[in-house]
Amino acid sequence: MRVKGYAAKDAKSVLAPFEFERRTPKPTDVSIDVDYCGICHSDIHTARNEWGGTLYPCVPGHEVVGKVVAVGEGVTRFQVGETVGVGCLVNSCQSCSSCKAGLQSYCERGFTGTYNGREESGHTFGGYSTHMVVNQDFVLKVPTQLDQAACAPLLCAGITTYSPMRHVGVSKGDKVGVVGLGGLGHMGVKIAASLGAEVTVFSRTADKKADAQRLGASNFIVTSSDAEVNKHKNHFDYILDTVSAKHDVNQLLGCVKREGTLIMVGASEKPLDLSVFSLILNRRSILGSLIGGIPETQEMLDHCGKHNITSDIELIEPNKINDAYERTVNGQVRYRFVIDCKKF
Numbered sequence: 001m002r003v004k005g006y007a008a009k010d011a012k013s014v015l016a017p018f019e020f021e022r023r024t025p026k027p028t029d030v031s032i033d034v035d036y037c038g039i040c041h042s043d044i045h046t047a048r049n050e051w052g053g054t055l056y057p058c059v060p061g062h063e064v065v066g067k068v069v070a071v072g073e074g075v076t077r078f079q080v081g082e083t084v085g086v087g088c089l090v091n092s093c094q095s096c097s098s099c100k101a102g103l104q105s106y107c108e109r110g111f112t113g114t115y116n117g118r119e120e121s122g123h124t125f126g127g128y129s130t131h132m133v134v135n136q137d138f139v140l141k142v143p144t145q146l147d148q149a150a151c152a153p154l155l156c157a158g159i160t161t162y163s164p165m166r167h168v169g170v171s172k173g174d175k176v177g178v179v180g181l182g183g184l185g186h187m188g189v190k191i192a193a194s195l196g197a198e199v200t201v202f203s204r205t206a207d208k209k210a211d212a213q214r215l216g217a218s219n220f221i222v223t224s225s226d227a228e229v230n231k232h233k234n235h236f237d238y239i240l241d242t243v244s245a246k247h248d249v250n251q252l253l254g255c256v257k258r259e260g261t262l263i264m265v266g267a268s269e270k271p272l273d274l275s276v277f278s279l280i281l282n283r284r285s286i287l288g289s290l291i292g293g294i295p296e297t298q299e300m301l302d303h304c305g306k307h308n309i310t311s312d313i314e315l316i317e318p319n320k321i322n323d324a325y326e327r328t329v330n331g332q333v334r335y336r337f338v339i340d341c342k343k344f
Contacts, residue, residue, distance in 0.1 A: 004344040005129030006321055007057040011049035014322045015128070018057060022133045023121055027074035030139045032084060037127035038063030038153040038311070039337040041183065041244055042267075044325050046116050050269060055116050061127030062088040062114040063155040065148050066341075075136045083148060085140040085301065086132060087155035088291050090114050090124060094137070102295040104138075128321070130344045140298050143305025150310035153183065153336040154301060156291065157311060161188035161240060162300040163292030164263045165195060168238055172196030177232075177239035178217070179252060181208045183328075184242035184265060186312055186335040189215040191300075192240070194307040200236070202252070211334065215312075223248075229255065234282065236260060246270040253278035253286075261285045313338045 007018035025031050043060035045051050064086040068078050078084060091112035092104040099107050112119055115126030142151050161184055170176060176197040178188040185201070192199045193216030200219035201212040209220045221228050232255045239252050244266040250273070253262055264286060278284065292300065304310065312335045316324055324337040 001131055001133075003129050003131045005059045005125065006318055007059045007125075007128075008047040009057050011054065015047065015325075017318075018059065020057075020059070020125060022131055025070065025072055025133050026135075027072040028136050029072045029133050030068055030075060030078050030084065030136050031070035032064075032066040032086065032132045032134065032139070033069050034064055034066040034127055034130055034132055034341040036065045036149045036152040037061040037339045037341055038156065038313075039321070039324055039328060039339065040153075040156050041328060042156070043126075044328060045269075047325075053116075055118075055123040058116060059125035059128050060115050061129070061339075062086070063152045063157070063338075064114070064127035064132065065142055065152045065155070066132070071136075077136050078139060083142045083144050085142045085151065085155050086114060086127065086134050086138065087140065087159060087297055088114055090117070090134050090138045091119070101293075103293040105291045105293050127341070128318070128339060130341060138294060140294070140301055143301060146305060146308070146310050149315050149338050149340070150313050151301075151304075152338050153187070153311035153313065154304055154309075155297070157183050157187045157336060158191070158304060158309075159292040159297045159300050160184055160265050160289070161242070162191050162303070163296055164265060164287060164289035165192060165238070165240065166296065166299075167289065168261055168263065168287065170195045170197050170238060173198065174237045175200070175235060177202055177221075177236045177252075177255065178242065179239060180242040180266065181212055181335070182242065182331065183311075183333075183336045186211075186215055188240045188242060189217050190309050193217070194303070194309060200232070202239075223251065234258065238263060240265065242266045244268055246272060249273075249286075250275045250278045253284055256282070256284045258282040259284065261287050264288045311336045311338075315340055317343045
């Protein structure tokens, strides 16, 4: 099928209209008309080759919501007309210990990314497009009672913050800090609050204090104020760090309780400086986490459906993608851009 989308032709180019072929569906494939696709900061890093290894032309997008328009003869889990989602991965080896445990995001042979991943026909193209063809094992059911456009960022921002909090067992009464109130951070606040935690937002300025409270935070710390930070030494059971730039993790570790955990989900381009004393003096831990497997992503979507959780979004037409990239880099969105892919 000939498909319309938006692509970067190289690291220096803006994204532009691009037509390409989707593969012929296999018996276990689901064919999806894409309605909405979120813009993740990872899309920008990849389109601009800021992490290296970008395969061009690059069609980003791994926060996809759409409708099933056809299913292969071997598909058992989906029917035509269903609302479905596609997240950050569209294949894995499905035989290693991680895949067998439902942790496809940690596939020992490497998962296939929804875009910029290698496959038989070359490399994968993402959700900035009108249509996708995806193996049924990597397709998810989206709660129909929720706003569909606002569900799109759950497929990355939602699972990226949900997975580590479920892994460490965040529960009612836990004190959870969320560092950075952006696309990831605002989802972290909503999800932590839905798990019963007492949530505090860490931010460089007080500009987003009212938003933090609206999203479910009880407290707010301005990190540029040593006095505010020092009041919360050894205070938190968990701190979820969503910042994707170089910053002071030792300051954050000082706010973690004995045997508490600093959870890293933001991906800084530059190495972070760590004083080992920040860890050993109170037996603290640092945990890294990358999205989640397919079963846990479905669990997250079901949880969000139950608790009426979606992302705060700004819906845009495809011709505004490049403007959205610049505004995302400059922190000028609250809190996620979503492309109306029906407008391609």
